[in-house]
Amino acid sequence: MLIIGAGLCGSLLALRLAQKGYKVEIYESRPDLRKVDISAGRSINLALSDRGLKALRLCGMEEKAREICIPMYGRLMHDSQGNTFSSNYSGRENEYINSISRGDLNAILLDEAEKHENVNIHFNSGCKKVDIENKIAHFKSYETGEKFKVKADVIFGTDGAGSSLRKSYISxxxxxxxxxxxxxxxxxxxxxxxxxxNGNHQISKEHLHIWPRGDFMLIALPNMDGSFTVTLFLSYDEGEYNFNNLTSEEKMIAFFEKEFPDALVLIPNIKEEFANNPTGPLGTIKCSPWSYQNKTLLMGDSAHAIVPFYGQGMNASFEDVVVFDEILCHFERSREIFDWEAIFKAYQKARKHDTDAIADLAIDNFYEMRDHVANPLFKEKRKIEMDLEKTFPNQYSSKYSLVTFNENIGYNEAMKKGRAQDKALLNLIADDEVHTHLEMTKEELKVILDKVIYETDRILEEDKILS
Amino acid sequence: MLIIGAGLCGSLLALRLAQKGYKVEIYESRPDLRKVDISAGRSINLALSDRGLKALRLCGMEEKAREICIPMYGRLMHDSQGNTFSSNYSGRENEYINSISRGDLNAILLDEAEKHENVNIHFNSGCKKVDIENKIAHFKSYETGEKFKVKADVIFGTDGAGSSLRKSYISxxxxxxxxxxxxxxxxxxxxxxxxxxNGNHQISKEHLHIWPRGDFMLIALPNMDGSFTVTLFLSYDEGEYNFNNLTSEEKMIAFFEKEFPDALVLIPNIKEEFANNPTGPLGTIKCSPWSYQNKTLLMGDSAHAIVPFYGQGMNASFEDVVVFDEILCHFERSREIFDWEAIFKAYQKARKHDTDAIADLAIDNFYEMRDHVANPLFKEKRKIEMDLEKTFPNQYSSKYSLVTFNENIGYNEAMKKGRAQDKALLNLIADDEVHTHLEMTKEELKVILDKVIYETDRILEEDKILS
Structure with a gap:
């Protein structure tokens, strides 16, 4: 079988299929990232959490991945005066996310995949289009400039948000x-x-740092070498400062001095980096169907690219491999005729509502991170949730926990329950029905827990009738 | 200015702009429908309601349109035994929708537009692409085969769901x-x-007829000549019967005999029509931005094509002209610099949330028409709503009324209020908190009205906190 794209999803898929005995040819447009640095100012670290770890575990790669992980236990918010306050991701100690290098993770997956003799990886081979009817992928070699075709039994497109297989579906x-x-x-x-x-981190490496400013924000994730990758999220054309009008060094520096003074002093090459690093767009891609007959299937970002604000892009793509593997195992074991079309359809049926949900959650979190993290109502909600998770670890999980740390429930279920909980809790606070103070007793918290559970169930029940 | 597409939206827009004194050139790919019958088995009648009528009124065309309208006061449902029951669209007598011929309506709009010497209409001119930067539209004449270009100050794309201007935005x-x-x-x-x-209608012409069957349905709207246009909505590939498997005459007839026996006897040419009339897809198109700088603007279906299940497609496109006219008047009157870019942006800002809403409502109604019209809970809700509208005409309007008969509130507001009301009422019925019987007194209905209003407000209030 042919896999187009040896990024994170493609290399994990290749590894899993190889472990199951399939013969796999992967074609990747870029050079081998283990030999050439190809980051070029693009996103170089990512948040790895429980769904992604589950997928790595399935392929025997969890341990190796953990060796290159930096745990982040919460957010550290920076205000425009440089004051900070932290907010844990969970009230449970074992729930945290991890900063990991995209390149290093990809490299260990490629290394492991290549150990299988039924795997061949071809770099510098850009897919130009796919003849989906005849299952022929058309490539161009970026080494020789030559064009060539590859025919396969089945073609998987794990070629990212700009997927060439997906474009062929359209054309x-x-x-x-x-x-x-x-x-x-x-x-x-x-x-x-x-x-x-000394090679050490200059700010806490145990946090994901956020400088929330309403219309825009800065974040920073730690790297193993002591550095942080900082990302500025800013409008292209709205607001006083935006990418289109930050055209001079003076204006850009004035913007950082006013809004992010504590970050500015930590970014010595800001002038060069701001001028030379590309400004990337942020978008959501959804599509359906993911497959064409028994011939082709889209997976990962090519099927469902999302904005980065829930830290779930890679995790969702890895989880695709877990779900696909389950469906494949089911068909391999069962007496049903082994039929790729049926497998592809069963996979989409099992998976699409969850990838749609994480796409919507990621958009929600964009607004939450920009606007709400500093809002008193949301801060009180967050405090109550931390207390509930700490005091009743088996009875309460916030939306964030459901999405990030509960890999055994789907994104869609996590979204529905999480949103109902949020609505219940925010309304209880707004209606002055729950109160907090510094040292809540277990009894007081139990009263709140019962109210939240009752209200959440009521909201879910009310919503059910219209669907 | 240049308008691409002389369909319903394009011809109304041309008329309105002509009335305001602009010089308008319209290009239409099809021949002049006043001279050549070009219906070719496509949708030939449509539901015209208050939003569309308001737009026609703005252009002085309401009277002429009403002359070719057939009022439909409610749905007449047909079950598979041929039994019927009716359900009015409103408890208020003056609220009804109208069946109107797409071709006849388009013709009177073209006639009226052509009366203005500042309007030129060019038929048989298919737009192939638009150079949006230089405002040059590329056409092909379907009479001579010749290609030609037209340069304009401003270009409007009212060229429908397959819009060539919109495709140029993408390419x-x-x-x-x-x-x-x-x-x-x-x-x-x-x-x-x-x-x-005798040239008379064979079934009630005062109703929109529906044969709801869960997974599929048939509808029929009356024409002025005594005929009905019948539309079958059916899955392409799911269920026992679908378009892909109704391949033989025998199977198709068996399907109609089983599901629509009373309709079958009324469609004498069903075999030829089923075989020869095309099967059309149904989809929703949304996009943003609608405009490019001060150069081009999408309006009508080209900007927001919707599924037909709320009978609002044409009405929404006509309402575009009303909203655009308001913005244009505002800029003409005000001392702000007259700037098409600002006008286009203000128009989209005022309009997009409403066209998004009607797109979603139309999808909702697909499920409601197929599944819910025969569901006891929904039937009871509908009965209560009719009683409330009849008894308290100024205090209650159902979602359907808000969307269809209340042209002075936007679709988005109608959707939010209508959905909250539906949820309130369905929950009150399900929780046994409201009861109906045949002859409700005004006092009994007042109690229900108050409960519905209270619950609706509570639901809207609860939703607000999360947004």
Whole structure:
């Protein structure tokens, strides 16, 4: 079988299929990232959490991945005076997310996949289009400039948000293809906080740092070498400061001095980086169907690219491999005829409502991170949730926990329950029905827990009737 | 200015702009429908309601349109035994929708537009692409085969769901263009119930007829000549019967005999029509931005095509003209610099949330028409709503009324209020908190009204906190 794209999803998929005995050919447009640095100012670290770890575990890669993880236990918010306050991701100690290098993780997956003799990886081979009817992928070699074709039994497109297989679904017009690309008004640009002269992190490496400013924000995730990758999320054309009008060094520096003074002093090469690093767009891609007959299947970002604000993009793509593996195992074991079309359909049926949900949750979190993290109502909600999780670890999980740390329930279920809980809790606070103080007793918290559970169930019940 | 497409939206827009003194050139790919019959088995009648009528009124065309309208006061449901029951659209007598011929309505709009010497209409001119940067539209003449270009100050794309201007937005890649096309699994096919030998309607012409069957349905709208246009909505590939498997005459007839026996006897040419009339797809198109700088603007279906299940497609496109006219008047009157870019942006800002809402409502109504119209809970809700509208005409309007008969509130507001009301009422019925019987007194209904208003407000209030 042919896999187009040896990024995170493609290399994990290749590894899993190889472990199951399939013969796998992967084609990747870029050079081998283990030999050439190809980051070029793009997102170089990511948040790995329980769904992604579950997928790595399935393929025997959890341990190796953990060796290159930096745990982040919560958010550290920076205000424009440089004051900070922290907010844990969970009231349970074992629930945290991890900063991990995209390149390093990809490299260990490629290394492991290559150990299987039924795997061949071809780099510098850009897929130009796919003849989906005849299962022929058309490539161009970026080494020789030569064009070539590869015919396969089955073709998997794990070629990311700009997927060439997905574009072929649109251009070949063999079936009604529902498709959406929705950009937000913000773009992103990456900058760097280097390590100090001893190679240590200059700010806490146990946090994901956020500088929330309403219309825009800065975040920073730690790297193993002591540096942080900083990302500015800013509108292209709205507000006093935006990417289109931050055209001079003076204006850009004035913007950082006013809004992010404590970050500015930590980014020594900001002028060069701001000018030279690309500004990337942020968007959501959804489509359906993911597959064409028994011939082709989209997985990972090619099927469902999302905005980065829930830290779930890679996790969702890895979880695709888990779900696909379950479906495949089921068909392999059962007496049903082994039929790729049926497998692809069963996979989409099991999976699509969950990838749609994480896409919507990621958009929600964009607003939450920008606007709500500093809002008193949301801060009180967050405090209550931490107390509930700490005091009743088996009885309460916030939406964030359900999405991030509960890999055994789907994103869709996590979204529905999490949103109902949020609504219940915010309304209880707004209606002055729950009160907090510094040292809540277990009895007081139990009263709140019961109210939240009751209200959540009522909201879910009310919603059910219309669906 | 240049308008691409002389369909319903384009011809009304041309008329309105002509009335305001602008010089308008319209290009239409099809021949002049006043001279050539070009219906070819496509949707030939539509539901015209208050939003559309308001737009026609603005252009002085309401009277002429009403002359070719057939009022429909409610739905007449047909079960598979041929039994019928009716359900009015409103408890208020003056609230009804109208069946109108697409071709006849388009013709009177073209006639009226042509009376203005500042309007030129060019038929048989298919737009192939638009150079949006230089405002040059590229056409092909379907009479001579010749290609030609037209340069304009401003270009309006009213060229429908397959808009060539919109495709140029995608292909020219001048800006980040958010775009979605979402097909439902059902297609549609049109059939005909002819007039009887005296030229009269064979079934009630005062109703929109529906044969709801869960997974599929048939509807029929009356025409002025005594015939009905019948539309079958059916899945392409799911269920026992679908478009892909109704391949033989025998199977198709067996399907109609089982499901629509009373309709079958009224469609004498069903075999030819089923075989020869095309099966059309049904989808929703959303996009943003609608405009490019001060150069081009999408309006009508080209900006927001919707599924037909709320009978609002034409009404929404006509309402576009009303909203655009308001914005244009405002800029003409005000001392602000007259700037098409600002006008286009103000128009989208005022309009998009409403066209998004009617798109979602139309999808909702697909499920309601197929599934809910025969559901006891929904029937009881409908009965209560009719009683409330009849008894308290100024205090209650159902979601359907808000959307269809209240042209002075936007679709978005109608959707939010209507959905909250539906949820309130369905929950009150399900929780046994309201009871109906045949002859409700005004006092009994007042109690229900108060409960519904209270619950609706509570639901709207609860939702507000999360947004």
């Amino acid at each position: 070949e017009r063999k079936f009604l293809f529902s498709y959406s690309q929705n950009y937000i008004n913000h773009g992103y640009k990456e900058l760097e906080i280097p390590a100090d002269k | 020219e890649r001048k800006f980040l263009f958010s775009y979605s096309q979402n097909y439902i699994n059902h297609g549609y096919k049109e059939l005909e119930i002819p007039a009887d030998k």
